[in-house]
Amino acid sequence: MQINDLHLFVRVADCGSIAAAAVELDISAAAASAALKRLEKQLNSLLFIRTTRSLRLTAEGEHYLIHCREALAQLQLGQQALLTEKGKISGQLNISVSSDFGRNVFLPWLDNFLLQYPDLTIQLHIGDNLSHFQHDKIDMALRYGVPPDSSQVAFNICHTQRVLCASSAYIQHHGEPKSPAELAQHNCLIYKVDERNYDLWTLINEQQSFKIRVSGDRSSNDADVTRRWAVSGQGIVFKSALDVVDDLNSGRLQQILVGYTSEAMPLNLICAGRQHVSPAMLLMRDKLRQHCQQLQQAVAI
Template identity: 45%
Template structure:
């Protein structure tokens, strides 16, 4: 079997007219280059280069073999390049579950971008605010807020610093004013979120010994977090939402953050997996994309809090 490095020594020596020059270009010692050429000639049973102390030239056999050697090297390079490109191509199915608000308004455009970069990737997205059963539902991973109650799930942090923020539309604030402190929330219509049988009408701020809980009330509540966001956008009241869910609305001016100096309730974003096996390539890409994009949004929240 002919060695590709031996072929390369022969081709470079023929092109440069010098075995020592070929050795320098290939970062080889003259002895190693000479041994490579001798090995090649021995395997072929033909002398390829006529050498003297001052010159080197192709023999008739060498001239006939040179083009074949070049073609073989080009073919090997093409094959190697295709292998590398093949490893970069991501295919298969990415099955994931995500909260309704985050999924529709944040995750969806990011997934579109991921598929544009990897057109062989198929995405199956299940939206809902109830926790997905990764052992029964047809999903590989779930994107969820908070710490999973099921200890059998593996949680991969995506945005551990995410928090809830108070927000309202400019139209609502123009009619009712902006609360000057947490106690003032009692005089405002607060938009409530329901998960299961529980209505979240106690809003927590701070943490540990400095945690404050405020009882709020309002004229509407929903078990779909995206509906709560839409009510806030429509000027129906004040919402207490995950920053990731409403960051784009704040940037566009449709919502304003209220009392930004307050530290809202921690709402870490996690990627949940049902087992500790290594993550597949599609899930790795999703994880990396979400980490980068969430970090950008968190930097914007830090600026608002200053």
């Protein structure tokens, strides 16, 4: 049984088309069709039902696809393990990163990481909605919070808190709130996901917690945009401390209502399943943990 035939079978199943899979793998449609027939003959099973207009997996094909994916993933892990033992990290990682963390923390760090491991290539997807691993061909995602799918594997990078920030220009012009309740009188910059406004801010201190409904003259589905608005003096933002470390250290933003934060929230590196974990991914996890720890030590929250 040829490994290339197994790769082809998986790609045809994902693409829903022999011709499309052939283009991806840079082979002719005739060669792809012949390879599928060869695989079906070896398995003595029909993997696809073909018509002139469509192609779909049989029940046997769906069952075999699960095992085929696992087998190919294990072979890739074995190859990566051998390279790691030789001191070489290579291959490609498709990474999805949230907009704010991605642009302001991950991108500067990634340049140095790739200098250390030049045989590794990265495809970077930046956005705040969690990508669909299989459809978007994502290997790993960096996101705040608990993964919505319990079957996914989440490696914790660190825990952080949200802090209230504004520019000195905004504070000079509008004053600084002295209590959480006074946030309702200020222009708050609101982040939204799937058209849902996150305008109910929960603040905690040593004694109690407060839920404050805030409002403002602008909102965005890109979390980094709200940070940029805050830096330009447009209002108050409630951000992960990691995402605003540089702004706080440089003075572009100032923490307000010091002593009030959010509950600790995890930053996780998420992948679709244990079988998808590679040595390159584990290396990135460990290096990111070190980097985020250094960032948190750089500013006292």
